[in-house]
Amino acid sequence: MTTDNLFSLCLLLAEGEAASPLQVRIDTLIFSLLIFILLVLLLAKYAWRPIMDGLEKREQSIADDINNARTSSEKAEATLAQYEQKLQSAKDEASVLVAEARQDAARAREKLLAEANEEAQRQRARAQAEIVAARDQAARELAERSVDSAVSLAGSLVGKELSPSDHQRLIEQSLERFSNSG
Amino acid sequence: MLNSVFARLDMWQPAPGLGPVRCGALAVWLMFAFSMAAPAHAASWQEPPQESTAESGHEDTAAQEPGEEEHAEEAHGEEEHGEEAHGDGHADQSNMDYFLGRDHLINHNSDQYYFEFISFRFNAEDKAKKLYIPWISPWTEENPLMAQPEGEAGEFVGPITFQPSKFVVLQLVAAALLFGAFFWLGQRIQSGGPPRGRLWNLLEVMVVYVRDQMAKPAIGSHDYKYFLPLIWTTFFFILTLNLMGMIPMLGTPTSSISVTAAYALVVFAVVLFTGMKKLGIVGFWKAQAPHLDLNPLMKIPIVAGIWAIEVFGLFVKHMVLAVRLFANMFSGHMVLAVLVGFIGAAWGLAINWLVAPGAIGASVALSLLEILVAFIQAYVFAFLTALFIGAAIHPH
Numbered sequence: 001m002t003t004d005n006l007f008s009l010c011l012l013l014a015e016g017e018a019a020s021p022l023q024v025r026i027d028t029l030i031f032s033l034l035i036f037i038l039l040v041l042l043l044a045k046y047a048w049r050p051i052m053d054g055l056e057k058r059e060q061s062i063a064d065d066i067n068n069a070r071t072s073s074e075k076a077e078a079t080l081a082q083y084e085q086k087l088q089s090a091k092d093e094a095s096v097l098v099a100e101a102r103q104d105a106a107r108a109r110e111k112l113l114a115e116a117n118e119e120a121q122r123q124r125a126r127a128q129a130e131i132v133a134a135r136d137q138a139a140r141e142l143a144e145r146s147v148d149s150a151v152s153l154a155g156s157l158v159g160k161e162l163s164p165s166d167h168q169r170l171i172e173q174s175l176e177r178f179s180n181s182g
Numbered sequence: 183m184l185n186s187v188f189a190r191l192d193m194w195q196p197a198p199g200l201g202p203v204r205c206g207a208l209a210v211w212l213m214f215a216f217s218m219a220a221p222a223h224a225a226s227w228q229e230p231p232q233e234s235t236a237e238s239g240h241e242d243t244a245a246q247e248p249g250e251e252e253h254a255e256e257a258h259g260e261e262e263h264g265e266e267a268h269g270d271g272h273a274d275q276s277n278m279d280y281f282l283g284r285d286h287l288i289n290h291n292s293d294q295y296y297f298e299f300i301s302f303r304f305n306a307e308d309k310a311k312k313l314y315i316p317w318i319s320p321w322t323e324e325n326p327l328m329a330q331p332e333g334e335a336g337e338f339v340g341p342i343t344f345q346p347s348k349f350v351v352l353q354l355v356a357a358a359l360l361f362g363a364f365f366w367l368g369q370r371i372q373s374g375g376p377p378r379g380r381l382w383n384l385l386e387v388m389v390v391y392v393r394d395q396m397a398k399p400a401i402g403s404h405d406y407k408y409f410l411p412l413i414w415t416t417f418f419f420i421l422t423l424n425l426m427g428m429i430p431m432l433g434t435p436t437s438s439i440s441v442t443a444a445y446a447l448v449v450f451a452v453v454l455f456t457g458m459k460k461l462g463i464v465g466f467w468k469a470q471a472p473h474l475d476l477n478p479l480m481k482i483p484i485v486a487g488i489w490a491i492e493v494f495g496l497f498v499k500h501m502v503l504a505v506r507l508f509a510n511m512f513s514g515h516m517v518l519a520v521l522v523g524f525i526g527a528a529w530g531l532a533i534n535w536l537v538a539p540g541a542i543g544a545s546v547a548l549s550l551l552e553i554l555v556a557f558i559q560a561y562v563f564a565f566l567t568a569l570f571i572g573a574a575i576h577p578h
Contacts, residue, residue, distance in 0.1 A: 028293060
């Protein structure tokens with residue numbers, strides 16, 4: 001009996017009150033058709049349209065945001081590069097300046113040193129010259145004095161006056177000897 | 183280790199705050215208890231004397247197991263025994279004939295004018311309570327607008343009464359649910375801002391999936407927008423109707439060929455209309471056969487043959503669209519009905535101690551499969567709709 005029933009179920013051959021599952025109810029079909037079409041229209045107007053628009057709007061705004069972010073990051077990078085470049089050039093400039101200043105300072109020092117040296121040299125030279133002059137002066141005075149006194153002594157001894165030209169020659173001779181010895 | 187075992191045992195007692203896990207566990211336990219109670223109380227009304235004596239030994243052991251409800255049920259069984267004499271058709275049928283019978287199984291899965299409610303008083307007399315939909319049509323089954331044709335044709339065309347049946351009511355409910363959910367979603371999406379919350383994310387994931395993975399590739403990125411409302415509605419409506427079958431006491435409107443045929447007709451109409459609008463009436467029908475570079479003598483019969491096959495195929499594939507959905511949903515629920523029917527069939531027999539837990543376990547497993555099938559069939563229907571529309575717009 002059981003196998004009979006299962007068999008009849010599978011082949012849908014049994015006589016019974018149940019309709020075949022393949023039976024089409026035209027009224028149900030028409031109701032379903034109306035419900036489905038109405039649902040499509042209602043949803044299209046009140047749900048799908050806002051959803052479609054909203055999704056598109058959101059996608060657009062996300063795409064815009066990404067684009068904006070990309071451009072602003074590019075801009076930021078460019079600015080950063082620019083600033084870095086500026087900084088670098090400022091650094092270079094500064095180092096050039098420092099080097100220049102150093103050079104200037106060195107030059108100034110050398111100049112000062114040279115001047116000082118020169119000054120010292122000059123002063124020494126002058127001092128030497130003065131010394132030499134003073135010595136010469138002194139020598140001359142000494143020679144003159146000694147010649148004078150010698151002449152006057154000799155004159156008094158010899159009784160003969162020397163002429164002024166001989167006098168001068170004697171002085172020069174003795175000066176020469178003095179300076180040669182000195 | 184022991185603590186977790188005690189915690190599990192504790193779960194079986196109904197606590198003041200019943201969480202979903204506890205409720206589920208309670209439901210499974212109740213089902214188990216009722217199925218266990220079956221042989222005892224069934225024996226009390228079963229008529230054949232030789233069976234009741236065979237069962238009497240068993241009745242005592244069964245009575246001890248399930249606890250207090252079982253005694254209450256037994257009392258019910260006793261009461262019913264008295265009423266049974268006034269029962270109508272099935273008094274002489276055995277449980278097996280009834281619960282695994284063609285009429286019961288097909289009626290359970292087909293469109294009706296009533297909703298079926300579970301009755302735990304399992305017997306052929308009173309296996310379900312029926313809640314009839316108020317009759318609002320001027321025509322009745324006995325006096326229809328158009329009668330069911332006589333003979334074999336009557337197998338395939340029913341009478342026309344225009345009385346909303348269970349599946350019509352369920353479709354209206356599903357349509358209202360869908361409209362509410364997607365109207366809400368539309369307002370949310372249009373308000374801008376990122377998706378928040380489970381429902382919003384869930385719906386949006388599916389909406390975007392249908393748009394990007396189904397409609398766009400099948401129809402093409404130029405035209406898909408015009409058909410998106412149809413594809414979306416098709417997918418979500420059929421999915422909702424398929425899933426309705428998983429809720430006890432409702433039903434699966436898509437397990438009726440009348441319902442799926444309506445949707446396939448809409449798709450067919452859209453395909454014909456858009457195809458003819460795009461290619462012209464003559465162009466559309468001409469495009470059904472591919473262009474062939476052949477000797478004219480050979481070309482005429484070959485192209486004519488291909489055209490005939492293609493046009494036939496155009497009708498067949500839309501018919502199959504309806505049949506595929508109906509057959510999948512109907513057969514899935516038929517299998518579930520047979521599995522649960524085993525419990526009814528083995529009612530009052532000792533073997534039910536094995537049959538009932540097995541049938542419950544198997545129907546739980548197949549219900550999970552059925553949920554998967556619900557999604558797959560909704561996907562297939564909507565995707566094929568998109569493909570047919572795409573094929574009509576871009577022939578070959």
